Amino acid sequence: xIATSVRDVIAAERSGxxxxxxxxxxxxxxxxxxxxxxEAAVQxxxxxxxxxxxxxxxxxxxxxxxxxxMIADIRTVKRLGAAGVVLGALTPxxxxxxxxxxxxxxxxxxxxxxxxxxxxxxRDVQEALAELEKFKQIDRILTSGGKPNVxxxxxxxxxxxxxxxxxxxxxxxxxxxxxxxxxxxxAETGVQEVHFGKGVxxxxxxxxxxDPARIQQIKEQRYESxxxxx
Numbered sequence: 001x002i003a004t005s006v007r008d009v010i011a012a013e014r015s016g017x018x019x020x021x022x023x024x025x026x027x028x029x030x031x032x033x034x035x036x037x038x039e040a041a042v043q044x045x046x047x048x049x050x051x052x053x054x055x056x057x058x059x060x061x062x063x064x065x066x067x068x069x070m071i072a073d074i075r076t077v078k079r080l081g082a083a084g085v086v087l088g089a090l091t092p093x094x095x096x097x098x099x100x101x102x103x104x105x106x107x108x109x110x111x112x113x114x115x116x117x118x119x120x121x122x123r124d125v126q127e128a129l130a131e132l133e134k135f136k137q138i139d140r141i142l143t144s145g146g147k148p149n150v151x152x153x154x155x156x157x158x159x160x161x162x163x164x165x166x167x168x169x170x171x172x173x174x175x176x177x178x179x180x181x182x183x184x185x186x187a188e189t190g191v192q193e194v195h196f197g198k199g200v201x202x203x204x205x206x207x208x209x210x211d212p213a214r215i216q217q218i219k220e221q222r223y224e225s226x227x228x229x230x
Contacts, residue, residue, distance in 0.1 A: 001215065002026060002197035004033070005174045006040045013045045015215035020049045021086055023116075026197060026206045028057035029117070030086075032073050039080045048083035050114055053104070060118035067100055075105040084112030086142065094123035096131045101156050101183040114140040114172065118148070129160075133167050142172045142195055149176030152187075157189040179217050194218075 001017045003009045004026055004082050012020055022041050023030035031054045033041075042049050055062070056070045062070065070087070077085055089100040105113065109166065115138050122128040125146065132138055143160065145153025150173050157173055162173045174195030182194065200215050202208040 001195065001200055001208075002030070003210075006037070006044050009041045009045050009047075009049070011212050012215065013047050013208040014203060015210070015212035017047060017165040017215055019083075020045065020047050021052065021066070022049050023054075023086075023194070025057065030054060031080055032070075035076055035080065038077060038082060042081045048112065050086050050112065051077045051082045052086040052116070053077070053085045054086040054116070060088055060121060061092050061097070062089055062100055067103060069103055071107050074104065074111075078108075078111060082111070084108075084114065085115040086116045087100055088116045088118030090118050094121060096122065096128055098131065101135065105135055106119065108137060112139055113137045113138075115144050115169075117144065117175070119143045125156075127164075128147065129163055129167075132169060133152070138169055140172045140193070141171045144173070144175035150174060151176050151181055154185070154188050157191060161190045165217060179214060182218060 001012050001020065003012055003022050003149045005023060006192045010019055017106040020041065022038060023031050024033040030052045032052055038051055038148055044132065053070050053073050055066050074085055091097045115132055119128060119141050120143055123146040144150035145156035145160065147153040170193055171191055172193045172195050174193045177194055177196060178199055179198065198204050198206040198220065200210055202211050
C-alpha cells in the first residue's frame with residue numbers, strides 16, 4: 001500500500017499490510033520522497049519499503065538531468081536500507097526508454113524493482129511486456145490495465161495475469177479498487193497482488209489518514225477470495 005509519512009508506515013504494518021510503497025505527492029501520482037522520510041520509514045517498520053523514483057510529475061520522459069537525479073536517488077535509497085524502488089521511463093513516443101531503464105537498473109542492482117504505472121501509457125502493450133521481460137531485475141508491474149480505473153480493465157488485467165504466469169514478473173493491480181469491488185475483481189482476473197492508496201484512507205481522500213480497519217478488511221477479503229478459489 002501507499003504511504004506518504006512515517007505515521008502511514010506504522011499504521012500499515014499494524015494493520016497487516018504486506019509491503020509499503022513510499023512516495024510524496026499522492027495527488028500528482030507519486031514522486032520521490034525526501035531522504036529523511038525514507039530513512040525514518042525504513043527504521044519504523046519490518047515491512048519491505050519500496051521507494052518511488054520519480055523526479056517530477058510532468059511525464060514519464062526523462063532528460064539527462066532527470067536521469068542524473070534518479071541515479072542519485074537510487075544510490076541513497078540503497079544506502080538507507082530500503083528493499084526496493086518503483087520506477088519507469090518512456091520515450092516521448094510512448095515506448096519504453098530502454099537506455100534510461102538500463103542505466104537505472106544498473107544502479108538498482110540488488111534491489112527489488114517495480115515498473116510503475118508508466119506502463120499504462122505505453123503505445124504497444126505486447127512490445128512493452130516483451131521488453132520488460134528482458135530486465136530480470138523487474139519483479140512487478142503496477143498497472144490499471146491501461147485505464148484510469150482498473151475496474152474498467154478486467155479483460156486487460158486477465159490477459160496480463162495469463163502473461164505473468166509464464167514470465168518472471170508479477171502483476172500488481174491498482175487504481176480504483178475498493179473493498180466492495182475486491183472479491184469479484186480477484187475472482188474475475190486472477191490477480192494475486194493488489195495495491196491501495198486512497199482506498200484505505202478515511203473517506204477515500206488521498207490527503208486523509210490511513211484507516212486501519214480498511215486494511216484489515218482488505219486482508220480478510222483477499223484471504224476469503226483465495227480460499228474460495230482454492
